[in-house]
Structures are given as structure tokens and as C-alpha cells.
Amino acid sequence: MKKNETFLAYLFILPAALVIIVFHIFPTVYSWYVSLFNWDLISPAGEFVGLGNYKKLFADADFWKALLNTLYFALGTIPLSIACSFAVAYGLSRRIRGLSFFRTVYFLPVVTSVNAVAMIWLWIYHPDAGILNWFLGFFGVAPHKWLLDPDWAMPAVILMSVWKSLGYNIIIFLVAILSIPREYYEAAGIDGASGFSLFRHITLPLVMPAIFFVSLVSLIGSFQTFTQIYMLTPDGGPLKSTMVIVYYLYQNAFVFFKAGYASAISFVIFVIIFTLTLLQNKYWGEKIDYEN
Amino acid sequence: MLTLLRLRLSAGIFFNSFLVTIASTLLQVVTSALAAYAFARFKFKGKKFLFLLFLGTMMIPVEVTLVPNYLILSKLGWIDTYTALVIPWAVSVFGIFLMRQFFVSLPAELFDQAQIDGCTHWQILWKIVLPISKPVFITVGLFSMLGSWNSFLWPLIMTNSESMRTVPVGLSYFTLEYATRYHLMMAAALFATLPVLVVYFFAQKYFIEGISTSGMK
Numbered sequence: 001m002k003k004n005e006t007f008l009a010y011l012f013i014l015p016a017a018l019v020i021i022v023f024h025i026f027p028t029v030y031s032w033y034v035s036l037f038n039w040d041l042i043s044p045a046g047e048f049v050g051l052g053n054y055k056k057l058f059a060d061a062d063f064w065k066a067l068l069n070t071l072y073f074a075l076g077t078i079p080l081s082i083a084c085s086f087a088v089a090y091g092l093s094r095r096i097r098g099l100s101f102f103r104t105v106y107f108l109p110v111v112t113s114v115n116a117v118a119m120i121w122l123w124i125y126h127p128d129a130g131i132l133n134w135f136l137g138f139f140g141v142a143p144h145k146w147l148l149d150p151d152w153a154m155p156a157v158i159l160m161s162v163w164k165s166l167g168y169n170i171i172i173f174l175v176a177i178l179s180i181p182r183e184y185y186e187a188a189g190i191d192g193a194s195g196f197s198l199f200r201h202i203t204l205p206l207v208m209p210a211i212f213f214v215s216l217v218s219l220i221g222s223f224q225t226f227t228q229i230y231m232l233t234p235d236g237g238p239l240k241s242t243m244v245i246v247y248y249l250y251q252n253a254f255v256f257f258k259a260g261y262a263s264a265i266s267f268v269i270f271v272i273i274f275t276l277t278l279l280q281n282k283y284w285g286e287k288i289d290y291e292n
Numbered sequence: 293m294l295t296l297l298r299l300r301l302s303a304g305i306f307f308n309s310f311l312v313t314i315a316s317t318l319l320q321v322v323t324s325a326l327a328a329y330a331f332a333r334f335k336f337k338g339k340k341f342l343f344l345l346f347l348g349t350m351m352i353p354v355e356v357t358l359v360p361n362y363l364i365l366s367k368l369g370w371i372d373t374y375t376a377l378v379i380p381w382a383v384s385v386f387g388i389f390l391m392r393q394f395f396v397s398l399p400a401e402l403f404d405q406a407q408i409d410g411c412t413h414w415q416i417l418w419k420i421v422l423p424i425s426k427p428v429f430i431t432v433g434l435f436s437m438l439g440s441w442n443s444f445l446w447p448l449i450m451t452n453s454e455s456m457r458t459v460p461v462g463l464s465y466f467t468l469e470y471a472t473r474y475h476l477m478m479a480a481a482l483f484a485t486l487p488v489l490v491v492y493f494f495a496q497k498y499f500i501e502g503i504s505t506s507g508m509k
Contacts, residue, residue, distance in 0.1 A: 005335065006335075006336040008413060009330040009336040009339070012327060012330035012334070013326070013327045013342065016324065017327075019323070019382050020346060020383055020385070022364070023361060023379075023380035024349045024352055024357065025349060026360075026364075027356075027364065028356065030363070031357060031359060031360045034359060041359075103500060107492075107496065108489075108492070111488050111492045111499065112489075113441070113460050114442070115459075115467075116463060116484050116485045118467075119463065119467055119477045119478070119480065122471070122477065123478065129474060168503060171503050175504045223353070224354075224355055226355065226444075226445055227444045227445065230444075230464065231464060231467060234468065246355045249355060250358075250445070250449075253358060253359050254362075254449055259359050259363070262359050263359050266357075267356070269353065270352070270353070273351065273353050277350070
């Protein structure tokens with residue numbers, strides 16, 4: 001019976017395990033191996049260069065630019081997205097009527113593909129036909145070239161990304177705000193606290209873990225951002241101004257066919273995301289312990 | 293205008309996306325349910341290790357495995373085939389995690405009684421567990437569907453012929469070609485989003501609950 005159960009368990013896990021091992025775990029190790037070679041993806045074998053690709057990488061100005069651009073993207077998106085979505089979630093939590101309607105509306109961009117969303121924003125940002133310049137014109141603002149301007153391309157990508165991510169963050173914050181027990185507010189009310197002071201001393205501290213969670217998830221997401229860059233600025237932006245790290249990886253691997261070099265970039269991304277995820281899990285673990 | 297749309301966002305592209313989405317969603321739900329059942333109900337050697345190993349792979353972003361996976365799929369001769377778009381995505385670790393959580397919470401007597409009545413584990417999973425775990429199956433299925441339908445970088449790289457393009461890849465080429473004709477782009481974007489919108493309006497409760505309880509994206 002016992003032996004039979006073990007066999008059956010392995011049988012049940014086998015399909016999942018096969019896929020996970022062949023297409024997720026093995027490639028991660030293989031990626032490190034490939035990064036030790038100079039290889040064009042086409043010829044049968046590459047030339048072994050040891051850590052050469054990493055040495056080249058750390059001396060590569062474009063690599064540092066891509067990392068900095070990624071950080072710019074993260075710092076531009078995360079605080080803005082958190083501030084906006086928190087404000088909306090707080091507003092929604094006050095006025096429950098119509099909650100599901102607003103939730104539906106805000107969540108729509110989340111389920112829509114980045115590609116479709118980016119097509120709409122390409123139109124919004126168009127220098128001549130776009131509504132952004134048209135709208136700003138009413139306030140006497142001179143038209144900008146947005147995605148074609150090295151200074152404005154990244155902020156434009158950031159704004160679209162914030163808009164797309166709002167719904168997801170609103171839901172997380174809404175859950176956090178609504179899970180605060182009413183009694184806390186009532187007790188504080190009796191003690192004479194009101195309005196802003198309730199928000200400052202009860203809502204904000206109790207929602208802090210959710211803010212931390214959203215920040216980390218978004219930071220991890222920033223290091224995986226590719227589609228909106230590719231859609232809005234297909235060549236990595238004017239003067240490489242929107243060339244984020246995954247875009248640089250894509251370019252090296254599948255445009256320049258430098259498999260080894262691209263794998264070295266992959267490994268750096270992996271280390272960064274792995275570290276961030278460990279941090280997130282640590283927080284998650286703590287939260288679970290706390291609740292039980 | 294419609295002729296142009298038909299030309300570029302041809303039915304073939306939608307067919308590809310539907311096929312890949314349905315196939316990977318079904319596979320994900322089945323493989324996840326099986327693995328989740330094993331992790332929830334069986335005692336076996338290496339259970340904890342395997343479970344942690346599975347969860348650990350959530351820390352591996354797709355982007356990192358693109359180059360090696362391209363090489364693996366080339367070796368297998370899968371580049372530019374449906375297999376390349378479906379099989380590597382036939383598992384959802386988050387699905388396993390979510391389903392296991394749910395299965396563990398089911399009363400043990402349910403399983404004992406079913407076994408006494410002569411049910412095999414296979415039957416228990418599909419005839420007893422599935423009907424009472426519908427919400428979790430639907431949630432996992434919906435997120436698989438969404439992920440698969442909207443997936444871009446993977447099909448962009450793993451396919452190269454026009455006839456193999458999926459909807460998001462089709463949109464990106466469409467954008468490159470018609471970058472200045474905004475009415476066409478808006479129409480294409482809307483067409484591409486319609487299936488998701490329909491599913492979303494009928495099942496938004498599951499999407500929102502899925503995110504609320506697990507932070508799943």
C-alpha cells in the first residue's frame with residue numbers, strides 16, 4: 001500500500017516535473033554554461049572564453065546604461081503607481097457604493113495585453129495626431145515629440161506602465177484597507193483622533209506590508225519589462241533612452257546573435273531577481289506566521 | 293479598412309492564439325491538479341524537497357531562460373511549431389500551489405470514504421475533488437488563459453513564419469507596418485482584446501479573488 005502510494009505520487013507529479021525540469025531548471029543551469037562561450041547561435045559550437053563575457057559585460061557602457069534605464073523605469077513607475085492606486089483604493093474603501101463598477105473599470109487595463117494597450121498609447125503620444133499634445137495645447141504647452149525625444153521617451157513609457165498597473169495595485173490595497181478592523185477606528189475615535197490622524201496612525205501603518213509587497217513585485221517586474229519598450233520604442237528609444245536590461249538581452253541574443261554574451265546578461269538579471277524574490281518570500285513567510 | 297485588417301490580423305492569427313491558449317490552459321489545469329493532489333494527499337519520499345524545488349522555479353524569470361530554451365527547442369526541432377508554444381507552458385507552479393492549498397483544506401474523511409467505496413485516486417480527483425473545488429480550478433484556468441493569450445516575448449522568439457504568429461505578435465508587426473494609421477491600430481487593438489474582455493466580464497469575480505487572496509499576477 002505504502003509503496004504503491006509513493007509510485008502513484010511520482011506518477012501524478014511526473015508531467016509537471018518533466019516540464020519544469022526540462023524548460024525551467026535545466027535552462028537556468030545551461031544559461032550559465034552558455035555564458036562561458038562566444039557563440040552565434042548558428043554555428044555548431046562556440047569558443048570557450050571562461051568569464052570573458054562577464055569581464056566584457058562589466059566594462060560595457062551599454063550594459064550599465066541598460067541597468068540605469070531599468071532603475072529609472074522602476075523609480076519612475078513604482079512610487080507614482082503606488083501613490084495613485086493607494087489614493088484610488090482609499091477613496092473606493094470610503095464609498096462602497098459602485099465599488100464593483102469602479103473595480104471593473106480600473107482592472108480592465110490589467111487583463112488587456114500590453115501590446116494592445118501600447119497601440120492606444122502610441123496614438124496618444126503621436127506628435128501631430130495624438131491627443132496628449134492636443135490636450136496640452138489648451139494650456140499653451142508647446143507640442144512635444146514624446147517617444148521620439150530622448151528626454152521624454154522614458155517618462156512616456158513610465159506613464160503608460162503606471163496606467164496599466166493601477167488596477168492590480170488597487171485591488172491589493174483595497175483588500176489591505178478593508179481588512180483593517182472597524183474597532184481600531186472606533187477606539188481611536190473615542191480617544192479623540194479624527195480625519196487625517198486616523199489615516200496617518202491607523203490606515204497607513206497597517207497597509208505598510210501591502211505597500212512593501214507591491215513595491216517588491218513591481219521592482220521584480222521592472223527587471224522583466226520588455227513588451228511596452230518593444231511596442232512603443234521598437235529600437236530601444238532615441239539615443240537608447242528606453243533600452244532596459246531585458247531589451248538589451250533580447251537585442252544581443254536575437255538581433256546580434258551573441259548567445260554567450262546574452263546569457264551573461266541573463267545571469268545578471270537572474271541574480272538580481274532571485275535576490276529580490278528571496279526578500280519578498282521572507283516578507284511573505286513572516287506575514288503568514290504573523291497571521292497564524 | 294476591414295479588408296486591411298483581415299489581411300494583416302488574419303483569421304489564422306486568431307486561430308493560432310485560440311489553439312495555443314486552449315491547449316496550454318487545459319494542460320496547465322490537468323498537470324497542476326495532478327501534482328497538487330499528490331502534494332496534498334500522498335506521503336512519499338522527497339515530497340518536501342520536490343515541492344520547494346517547484347516553488348523555487350517561480351524565482352526564475354522567463355527572460356533568463358530565453359537563450360537556452362531557444363537552443364533546446366532548436367535541438368528538439370520545435371522552433372516555429374505549436375509544440376514550442378504549448379509544451380514548455382504546460383505547467384503552472386502557481387496553479388499547483390493554489391490547488392494544493394485548497395486540497396489540503398478538504399476534510400480527510402472525504403478521501404477515506406471514497407477509497408473505502410473503491411474509488412481510485414484518479415477517480416477521486418476528477419469525480420469528487422474537481423466538483424467541490426470548482427472556484428480554484430476556474431481561477432487557475434483563467435490566469436493560465438490570460439497569461440497564454442497575452443504572452444508576447446516567447447512566441448516572438450520561438451516562431452518566425454508569418455503563419456505561426458499569435459495575436460500579440462501579430463499586433464506588434466501590425467504596429468510596425470501601420471504606425472501612422474490610427475483608426476486601423478485602434479480597431480486591431482480592440483479586436484485582439486475582445487476575447488479577453490468577454491471572458492473577463494463573465495468571470496471577473498475569479499480574477500479579483502485570485503489576486504486578492506494570492507497576489508497572483
